[in-house]
Amino acid sequence: MQRQPLVIANWKMNGSRQLTSQLAQALRADTGLLNDVTVVVCPPAVLLPAWQQEVFYDDVHLGAQDTNENSAGAHTGEHSLPLVSEAGAEYVLVGHSERRQAYGDSDQRVQAKVDSILAFAGQKLKVVLCVGEQEHERDSGDTVKVIERQLATALANVSAGQLAHVVVAYEPVWAIGTGKTASPEQAQDVHAFIRNWLQQQYDAAAETVPLLYGGSVKADNAPALFAESDIDGGLIGGASLEPEAFLAICRAAQARRS
Ligand SMILES: O=C[C@H](O)COP(=O)(O)O
Numbered sequence: 001m002q003r004q005p006l007v008i009a010n011w012k013m014n015g016s017r018q019l020t021s022q023l024a025q026a027l028r029a030d031t032g033l034l035n036d037v038t039v040v041v042c043p044p045a046v047l048l049p050a051w052q053q054e055v056f057y058d059d060v061h062l063g064a065q066d067t068n069e070n071s072a073g074a075h076t077g078e079h080s081l082p083l084v085s086e087a088g089a090e091y092v093l094v095g096h097s098e099r100r101q102a103y104g105d106s107d108q109r110v111q112a113k114v115d116s117i118l119a120f121a122g123q124k125l126k127v128v129l130c131v132g133e134q135e136h137e138r139d140s141g142d143t144v145k146v147i148e149r150q151l152a153t154a155l156a157n158v159s160a161g162q163l164a165h166v167v168v169a170y171e172p173v174w175a176i177g178t179g180k181t182a183s184p185e186q187a188q189d190v191h192a193f194i195r196n197w198l199q200q201q202y203d204a205a206a207e208t209v210p211l212l213y214g215g216s217v218k219a220d221n222a223p224a225l226f227a228e229s230d231i232d233g234g235l236i237g238g239a240s241l242e243p244e245a246f247l248a249i250c251r252a253a254q255a256r257r258s
Helices: 017-028 031-036 045-054 081-086 097-102 107-122 135-139 143-154 161-165 184-208 222-226 243-257
Strands: 006-010 038-042 061-064 089-094 126-131 166-170 211-214 233-236
Touching: 006 089, 006 166, 006 211, 006 243, 017 031, 017 045, 017 243, 031 243, 038 089, 045 061, 045 081, 081 089, 081 107, 089 107, 107 126, 107 143, 126 143, 135 143, 143 184, 161 166, 161 184, 166 184, 184 211, 184 222, 222 233, 222 243, 233 243
Parallel strands: 006 038, 006 233, 038 061, 061 089, 089 126, 126 166, 166 211, 211 233
Antiparallel strands: none
């Protein structure tokens, strides 16, 4: 099955209004690219309104880096689904390793967030579920066990019908921001495992789920990663802050269509 390539920029706690204009202009200058590749930008939440002004043609899609599982209330510093949705987000990252490791996002909390996003306003938001093993878990041969646990918990309440609103991003923790990319073969092995696991749980619905690779993706390694059969695109951190590099990565994803 041909899935539309998908590339997501995760700016993390970086970026500015100026970079918003620069990246939006660079992306919009290549209209063919945006027809072939779904491009999503997840800036810090305070920059979503600036991005909303830049993408009035809906050619670039917006996402939030995280949300709280509650719809409102006394949660100082947090952002709710109604707030990020009103600010233009169509996608929400959930379970990024930086949230899991530094901000208390356990498997159970990730599950609660997934459930709240899919229940929100008639399923208008898409979940980008991040999974990945730490270096010591890979070294001890536990990669698949960790990924399976993360998938099984996060998707425990997700039906086959809801799967159309789910993207899975495989991000080996040891490859994030380190310059140590998984080899295309290592990444493809885990993506194939994820695809098979989804097929066992959801049958044919699993075929529609985009599987992204994240972890030190750059312009030079993207073509080989995106040439793998189960790597439908990428979740890009550092390189998404450099318009030329990010465009080159998007073009590497576009090549999947030829
Ligand atoms: O969300 C993005 C990932 O954490 C990858 O970050 P990176 O491209 O800087 O390694």
